[in-house]
Amino acid sequence: MLTIEKAKTLLSVYAPALVAEITDEKLDVLLAVAASHRPRCLKGVKGDEAELYYLIYLMLLAKATDRQQATDLLAVQSARVGEEQYTFSASETGENASSPAYWLAKWQVLEDICASLGAITVSGDADCCCHEHWGA
DSSP, rough: OOOHHHHHHHHHHHHHHHTTTHHHHHHHHHHHHHHHHOOOTHHHHHHHHHHHHHHHHHHHHHHHHHHTTTHHHSSSSSEEEEEEEEOOOOHHHOOOOTTTHHHHHHHHHHGGGGOOOOTEEOOOOOOTTTHHHHHH
C-alpha cells in the first residue's frame, strides 16, 4: 500500500503537476480509495503501480470536477459541419495523459490480470483457500 511520502515521490515522476496542487489531507483520502481498488492478486511493485494509476485517475477526475469539466474529459465529442459529422475523443481512446480515462485504462490492464474468467481464475496468490481443498 502506498504511503503519502511514497505517493508524492511517484507522482513527482508520473504526474509532477499534480503534486503541488494537493494537500496531504486530500491525498490521504484519495490514497484510501485507491488502496481499496488495488488488484488483490498483485503484490509489491505491480500492486503499487496499479494503486498509483488509480490515484492519478482520481486526482485528475477531482481536478476536472473542480473545474466542472469532467463531462468534457469523459464524453465523446461530436460536431456537425454541413453534411459532415465528426466524432472524436482523445480521452476515450486513452491517448491523452491529462485525461482521467487514460490512467483508468492503465489501471484496468493491471486489474485484468486478476480477472476471474469463467471457471478459470488467474492468480499468483499462494495463500488461496483452494489449495486446502485441492491439495495444490
